[in-house]
Structures are given as C-alpha cells and as structure tokens.
Amino acid sequence: MDLIIRNGTIISSKEGKQADLYIKNGKIDSIKECESYKEVPGAKVIDAANMLVMPGGVDVHTHLQMPFMGTHSTDDFRTGTIAAAMGGTTSIVDYVIPKRRESLKRALQNWHKKAKGKAIIDYGFHMALVPPVDRPVNEFEFLVESGVTSIKCFMAYKNSLMLSDTDLYRILAKAGEHNILTCIHAENGELIDYLTKDLLKQGKREPIFHAYSRPPGIEDESVSRVIKISKMTKSPVYFVHLSSKGGIKEIKRAKGNKQAVFAETCPQYTVLSEHRYFAKDFEGAKYVMSPPLRKYKHCSYIKKSIKDGVIDVIATDHCPFNFNKEKRRGLKDFTKIPNGMPGIETRMAVMFNEMVVKMGLDACKFVELNCTNPAKIFGLNQKGDIKPGLDADIAIxxxxxxxxxxxxxxxxxxxxxxxxxxxxxxxxVSVISRGEIIVENGKLTAEPGRGVYISRKISGSAYS
Ligand SMILES: [Zn+2]
Incomplete structure (x- = not known):
C-alpha cells in the first residue's frame, strides 16, 4: 500500500522542513509542500502534525545470537530486530564471527541461517577475521561478491580473537586491494592480559577491576598504532566503540592529516561513567563490556567530539547477557563476566535526548550520525536518509x-x-520499513521474517 505522511517536519541529513512525503512501492517517491497530495486514491494517509519525520536508524554494530565466552548473546534475529524496530531503527549490520579455521564462506552461511525467517527489519553483515588469517585473506573477493564489504580485526582478547601487528598489516594491505573497509577493535590485548593477571594475583576480583585491567591508555596506544599501520598500507580504517579522550584525539590528528579514518562511539560511552562498576550486589557486572565505561571527563570529551564532527557514527555494540544468569558466571572473578550489554532499542532515544534536547544540536546532525553516515560508510546505499529513490525506512x-x-x-x-x-x-511512535508500517503508535504491526538481507556496496566514504 502506498503511504502519504502529511504535515510533519521532515528531517533529512541536510535540512528540516514542513512537508508531505509520498511513499510508493516501498520507496520514497517525492516530497512536496503540505497538502499537495490530497487526491491519491488507495494511499493510506498518516497525519504527522507536530511530529518529526526522520529516516529509520541504521545500527552498524550489533551482536545477535553470538557465541562468546562460553555462552551466547541473548537476543536472536527475531527479538533483537523487534527491539530495534520499536526503538526506531530500521537496518542493522551484524558481525559474523567465524570459528577458528572455519572458512569465511561457511561462517557467512551460518549467520544467514540465524537471520533467515526471523528478522523484522533489513540486515547486513560484517565479517570478523580471527587467527590464523592465512586462508581468510584469500576469500576477500568472495566477501565483496556476497555483499560483505567490511571486515573486523580485534587487537584485544589475547589467545582467542586477537591479531598480531603482522596479521593486521597483511589484512589491511589486502583489504585495500578489494576496497574493503576494515573495522578495528582498538585495545592493546597484550597489556590487558598482563594487567588482568596482575590484578587477579592481588585478589582483585570485583567488576571495577575489569575497568582497571583496561585503562584508557590501552585504547589510545592501540588506536595510535593502528593508524600508523593503516598509513603504511594506505588502507582506510574504522574504529568501533571509541571510549577514551586519548584515542579520539589520535583520530582527530589523523583526520587533520587527511588520513581515511572513521570514528564510532556508542550511547553508553557518552552518558554512563565508570562509577557504575561500584554498584552494590554485583550490579556493576551489568556494565562490564570492552572497552569499559570511563571517568566522566571522557564522556564530556566524546560529546565535544560529536559536536566537532570527529565522531562519524553512533552505534550500539548491542551484545546482551542476563544479569541473573550469564553475568553471574563472574561473581567471584571479573574475567568470567561475559563482556557486553544491551542497547539496540534505546540508542535512538538516548542520543536524540543527548544531542538534540541537551546539547542543542540540529536534528539533522542527529540523523547524520545515527542514520546517514553509517549507511554511507558501510555501503547501504538505499538506506539512511530521506530523499526520493531511497527505501522508505522512516521513523515518525x-x-x-x-x-x-x-x-x-x-x-x-x-x-x-x-x-x-x-x-x-x-x-x-511509528516506524516504516520499505513502505510497510511495522510499528504503529508504539505497537508492533509486522511479522518476523519480513526483513531482507542487504547486499552492501563498496564504502561510499572510504573509497570514493
Ligand atoms: Zn562489538
């Protein structure tokens, strides 16, 4: 069914204006002055007076049903995408994590199986590279053909996901040849390993020591090193979930030198601070994730960097584990607390409140960081903005x-x-995906399985 959204304030990444929007065959057909579309037979009319009509959110950092630390993240593609939709997000890009020595092809098939028939919104995939990487680097052509145009390298998690500098150099050089964008989890895994063992030796086992085992310098050093390696290989890099002032400063400097470097942060690093780890009754475990929450001065610096344009993308790193179940594994030892927390449903509201209501930024800037930039940087060419020809993915x-x-x-x-x-x-309050109303006045109105796989194009920002 075609839709007409009337009398709303349409917010694209470029401008905000009162207008009517016409959606035809799942695409944004046209935008015209209010009351222009009175006579369209068969089209459903939505009155959006006093409402903002924005693109649906694009969350490019999720972990649904991901095996990790001996368990699984608890949202699958059904519950996770329903939560996303209820929160105003209409596309996600989830990380495929291959098993050791599994081919990338096999790993990708596995993730397609997890999503198929379950997702309520559209989804794409990134591919993580885990050691040993000799074979995976030969599968990059396959990745691009399959619509996976970005990979991820972990500089943390020694003896499991962590890659060496040599691995990273080889991967970046090869990724550049295929116009693949490399995402980086930047934390110095060697030093984390040392600091963790040292804390445990001293009997320091509570959640706060998770943060002390990975102080801000752990991120700064890794960001700086990766920027230098990326410069040598002339390949762009995208830093996920940045949490520290020092790390972001490194990126600011690299951007100033015209290096192709992108920066992502998450709502938690913007509004929550380290004191949460001191909460009583083990509640600090709720906030155990990597990198950890920081002191408030880091949150302030992240907000300033959002305003200054150093941060390109806000994503969630949604990776939930139950407090009363999985998190309890670490009751006596913080290293056993599964790393991760939920956020897929709250990202858009928390950031709208932070950026537009509290910081007073233009709503277009909110759209840019939460919808448009993630779509552009990761080649979701039909998503992330409001203009004729794009998919009608809209949040009212x-x-x-x-x-x-x-x-x-x-x-x-x-x-x-x-x-x-x-x-x-x-x-x-209402959410539309490819012209279909999937949330209407806060109620879910669509069935799982309607979401489709997004075969992504080459990054429009890194390789244009
Ligand atoms: Zn993550």
Whole structure:
C-alpha cells in the first residue's frame, strides 16, 4: 500500500522542513509542500502534525545470537530486530564471527541461517577475521561478491580473537586491494592480559577491576598504532566503540592529516561513567563490556567530539547477557563476566535526548550520525536518509514526549537495561520499513521474517 505522511517536519541529513512525503512501492517517491497530495486514491494517509519525520536508524554494530565466552548473546534475529524496530531503527549490520579455521564462506552461511525467517527489519553483515588469517585473506573477493564489504580485526582478547601487528598489516594491505573497509577493535590485548593477571594475583576480583585491567591508555596506544599501520598500507580504517579522550584525539590528528579514518562511539560511552562498576550486589557486572565505561571527563570529551564532527557514527555494540544468569558466571572473578550489554532499542532515544534536547544540536546532525553516515560508510546505499529513490525506512517521532526508560517496557531479550530510569525527551511512535508500517503508535504491526538481507556496496566514504 502506498503511504502519504502529511504535515510533519521532515528531517533529512541536510535540512528540516514542513512537508508531505509520498511513499510508493516501498520507496520514497517525492516530497512536496503540505497538502499537495490530497487526491491519491488507495494511499493510506498518516497525519504527522507536530511530529518529526526522520529516516529509520541504521545500527552498524550489533551482536545477535553470538557465541562468546562460553555462552551466547541473548537476543536472536527475531527479538533483537523487534527491539530495534520499536526503538526506531530500521537496518542493522551484524558481525559474523567465524570459528577458528572455519572458512569465511561457511561462517557467512551460518549467520544467514540465524537471520533467515526471523528478522523484522533489513540486515547486513560484517565479517570478523580471527587467527590464523592465512586462508581468510584469500576469500576477500568472495566477501565483496556476497555483499560483505567490511571486515573486523580485534587487537584485544589475547589467545582467542586477537591479531598480531603482522596479521593486521597483511589484512589491511589486502583489504585495500578489494576496497574493503576494515573495522578495528582498538585495545592493546597484550597489556590487558598482563594487567588482568596482575590484578587477579592481588585478589582483585570485583567488576571495577575489569575497568582497571583496561585503562584508557590501552585504547589510545592501540588506536595510535593502528593508524600508523593503516598509513603504511594506505588502507582506510574504522574504529568501533571509541571510549577514551586519548584515542579520539589520535583520530582527530589523523583526520587533520587527511588520513581515511572513521570514528564510532556508542550511547553508553557518552552518558554512563565508570562509577557504575561500584554498584552494590554485583550490579556493576551489568556494565562490564570492552572497552569499559570511563571517568566522566571522557564522556564530556566524546560529546565535544560529536559536536566537532570527529565522531562519524553512533552505534550500539548491542551484545546482551542476563544479569541473573550469564553475568553471574563472574561473581567471584571479573574475567568470567561475559563482556557486553544491551542497547539496540534505546540508542535512538538516548542520543536524540543527548544531542538534540541537551546539547542543542540540529536534528539533522542527529540523523547524520545515527542514520546517514553509517549507511554511507558501510555501503547501504538505499538506506539512511530521506530523499526520493531511497527505501522508505522512516521513523515518525514525537519530539516533545517525556518518558522514563524502564526495562519492563522494552523488548530486548535480557533481564535489565543499563539505562534504567533514564529520563528522555522524544520517542519514535511509528516506524516504516520499505513502505510497510511495522510499528504503529508504539505497537508492533509486522511479522518476523519480513526483513531482507542487504547486499552492501563498496564504502561510499572510504573509497570514493
Ligand atoms: Zn562489538
């Protein structure tokens, strides 16, 4: 069914204006002055007076049903994408993590199986490279042909996912030949390993020591090293989940030198700080993830970097584990707490509140970092903005609604939210994916399985 969204304020990455939007065959057909489309037979009309009409969110960092630290992240492609949709997100890019010595082809098939018939919104995949990397680097052509145009390298997690500098150099050189964008988890895994063992030796086992085992310098050093290696190989890099002032400063400098470097952060590093690890009754475990939360001065610097344009993308690193189950494995030893937390449903609201309501930034800037840039950087060419010809992926927002985030009202398949009792202004009320209304006035109206795989193009920002 075709749709007409009337009387709303349309916010694209470029401008905000009052207008009507016409959606035909799942695509944005045209945008015209209010009341222009009175006579379109058969089209459903949505009145968006006093509402913002924004692109649906694009979350390029998720881990659904991911095996990790002896367990699985608890959201699968059904629950995870339902939660995303309820929060105003209409596309995700999930990380495929191959098993040791598994071919990339096999790993990709495995992830397609996880998603098929379950996703409610569209999804794409990144591919992680785990050691040994001799064979995987020969599968890059296959990746690009399969619509996977980005890979991920972990500089942390010694003896499991961590790659050596030599591995990274080889991968970057080869990725550049295929116009693949390399995502980097930048933490110095060698030093984390040393510091962790040292803390355990001293009997320091509570959640706060997770943060002390990976201080900010661990990220700064790794970012700096990777930037230099990427310069040598002339290949662009994209840093995921940046958390530290020093790390972001390194990126600012590289960008100043015209190096192709992209920066992602997440809501948690912007609004939550390290003191959470001191919460009583093991509750600090809820915030155990890597990199860890930082002191508040880092949060402030991240906000400044969002404003200054150093941060390109806000994503979630959604990787939930139940507090009363999986997280309990680490009750007596922080190294056994599965790393990760939920955020797929709350990203858009938390960031709208932070960027537009509190920092006073233009809503276009919010759209740019949460929708347009992630789509452009990762080759989701049909997504991430409002203009004729693109997929009609839209979130209609009530910008004045004040509400409190409560776990009991969310749809993430996990027993807590790290943003409990956080008060925000602005909420997506209806969500449209390829012209289909999937959330209407806060109610889910679509069936799992309607989401389709997004075969991604070469990065429009890194290789243009
Ligand atoms: Zn991640």
């Amino acid at each position: 927002w009530n910008p004045d609604l004040i509400w409190k985030i409560k776990h009991e009202n969310l749809h993430e398949n996990v027993d807590y939210t790290p943003f409990e009792d956080y008060v925000v202004t602005g909420k997506p």
